[in-house]
Amino acid sequence: MTTESTPAQHLPETEEPPPWRPAGAKRKTASDTLEETLKDVRRKIYPRSVTGWFAGWRVMLVVLTQLLYYGLPWLQWNERQAVLFDLGARKFYIFGMVLWPQDVIYLTLLLIISALALFLFTALAGRLFCGYACPQTVYTEIFMWIERKVEGDRVARIRLDESPLSFKKLRVKGTKHLLWIAVAFWTGFTFIGYFAPIRELGANLLAFTLGPWQWFWLLFYSFATWGNAGFLREQVCKYMCPYARFQSVMVDSDTYVVTYDYKRGEPRGPRSKKTDYKAEGLGECVDCSICVQVCPTGIDIRKGLQYMCIGCGACVDACNQVMEKVNYPKGLIRYTSERGIEENLSDTQVRKRLLRPRVLIYSTLMVIIIAVFLGSLATRETLRVDIIRDRGALGREVPGGLIENVYRLQILNASEESLRLSISAEGLPGLNVLSGGGGKQSAIDIRVPAAANLLLPVVVQAPYDAGETGAHPITFVTESRSETGRQTEVREASSFIFPR
Template sequence: MVNLSTNEAAKPPSAVDDLYEEADDWHVNTGGETIHAKRIPGRWRTFKWLMASVWLIFFLGPYLRWDGRQAVLFDIPNRQYHIFSATVLPQDFWMLSLLLLFFAILLAVLTALAGRVWCGYFCFQTVWTDLFTWIEEKLEGPPAARRKLDQAPLTARKARIKGTKHILWILIGFFTGLSFVAWFTDAPRLWSTFFTGQANGAAYTTVALFTAGTYVLAGFLREQTCFWLCPYARIQGVMLDKTTILPTYDEKRGEPRGRVKRGGKEEGRATGDCVDCNQCVVVCPTGVDIRRGQQEGCITCALCIDACDQVMEKVGRPRGLIRYASLDEIEGRPTKRMILRPRVWVYSTILIVALAGIVYGLTSLAPVELKVLHERAPLFVLQSDGSIQNKYTLKILNKTPEPVTVRVSASGHDDLILMGAEDPILSEAGGVTPTNVFVRIPERALKSEQQPITFYIDGTRASGTPVEAERESVFIGPRR
């Protein structure tokens, strides 16, 4: 897609026409044909598999145990989020905002520096599609054989191959959904309840949706998801500049292109290095021709680099006709070092601040928290013995997975008397326990209308670990 700015629209008609002609040269598969990309080995294909293997954490992570429970568990019904030894409650969800900010900026900085590397190497749509097409190739053969099988009439052999492929696709979708649910409930218990019909309806619905979604998106829509459903594919163009490093065809070196006969002799008048073998096109999972310039369909997977480098080696020409390069480098302009680019500094600063906030939040999580609410109506009560009484509501937040017994105390005045906190208070695991207490101070001992006081709680967890917390408040008396 080409967007014409006001200045571009004001150019002579020939300049505008050139932009439209450039857009016409782009080839975007709109779903009229199935892309059967060729798979070839190479360093970028190996790198792509290595990066995709990160998603094994998604499947295996729920089974990691920590202190006798699931290491990472997002317990939504009980509003508790266990991350190893830390328990995050909704009150600490300000860290989620920082986490989302961190990943949003990380995506932006990766795009600004190296294009759509998220799409090419990490995106679940790309990874699952790659896995599905790998299974397809193992069962149906290389691209030419797959096209021939698609066009062949239905036979017992075709039904067997296609049926096996679709069963494997559905199984992958099913385990994708089951693994997703396992992050929100105890994984071993999920297996025992799911297949015996004892799991809740939300689990069955979620697994069904993930199974169908994975099967359709990765098995049938494939690159169409990237073209028409993914918003990132639409906005990534404004995040690039002339210094962004992308898989790029060196047109000055490659053109004019022409085929090479055996023995290294060129056909026609071609003097460029491109031998017009189209291998860069047949390996592209989205079916674009990198030689036509940067296009919306390019997901920066660099598989075209592997294909071109292998051909260059075979014809005895230097590698790198297609390579990771910036527009400045291709056009021969001076290139700035990455560390000298202002955008890198801005993005890096935001990343560091967000990450520091997340680390601080996780490391400073207290096992219990205390909140103090002063009674507003009335602010104080004059007792018959001449003392002033204030009422407070203490809210004890227990962030641990076990009950905690605490005692309440207060300080801030020598004549302070705390009432209603004589007995220990049992705070249930992962919940808020409210309790009312009263503080009395003789009126003659008050030196000002407001007197700062501090409430304390201390106790032990069921495991014997001590806990404590404090909160400042104020004691209010009559005006002086």
């Protein structure tokens, strides 16, 4: 549950209480905290709607992320789905790029970049991702918007839940859940559409001919969306998300986070608009508790930064509106740092301190890895040839005074053009390449379709006197020519064995 803390870290039991804690306040014991946590898990939160600068940013990011999520599977590219992770064929299509399992290094680099981005953004501004772009936050916002449209704002929802069961209550609740289920089902359908062609998936769904795994993931993801965004909501952020637990080791006194200015606000207390609060010995906080009412996780930001805070800025918008009404300066709750509050720094001074060593290290590492990632993609070969020796026959003598070795060539065409390949070998005098494991002799000239994987058996022959007993290095040379006339050459080393 909420542990009273300074804006950057929780207070140890031996530390003096912060200046805004009432004198003589009893510190909570471990059993008190446990009991309060159990009560909090059972308590339903009714967030109040709020408008303002940060609310506008949240709405914009909800719209952008959902346009991206729901829209990408429907885009077409070269007469196929633009983004498709075809697990059955072991191919990932991302617009004009085709990735194979051998390209797992790119996934590794993406994960490293994501981890560094997480460290960087948390060091800069706390749980910024959680407040604006996390799927849990985004879908909770969508579900709460539906809830407000159907049931009304905070007070109306509280009254509806406290009212006895009636036809009106069943009708309102039923309408809300039908809309929630519709959004959740469409979300699950879109999720499956990233792994199976979504147009075919839609036709199969209407005909009830989906495969068992497709039905499982459709229903599972739909149920998870409905349950997490409709019921669990803030409980996911507070008790299930590991990010909430380890963010405290990534923030410090210069991290830019949502902070209550206790020097301005305390001692808090209600008053009329005409009251001279300074003469009354009051701070600027009118103790309206609206900052608590709008918080999606139900915390009181006036108790300091807590791990449950997702940094959404709803309390900032709410407090600024109250400050406008009572003609006080805005910013009683604002994005700033602990040091900014303690040392009365201006916003400019606070922002200057953001560029500290850990931020510069994270940024430098990110720039380097992103450059490597983009450079690797730009220079990536679309034709790959892997040589696999036949382990059952290392080398054998055949009529005509020849020695032959058997190989398998795994050819990957990672482009969206069919390729005409010419395969030869060099490294020993008189090398001859035969197709099909001893078929008729020919210059190997084959066609590999676009985005295809071909396993080709190849026999290489050399005169008996071309080398001594043992292994000799040779090189397979694969020359490719695309439909547009683009030519490339791939050279792969192997060995040719002369038996005793």
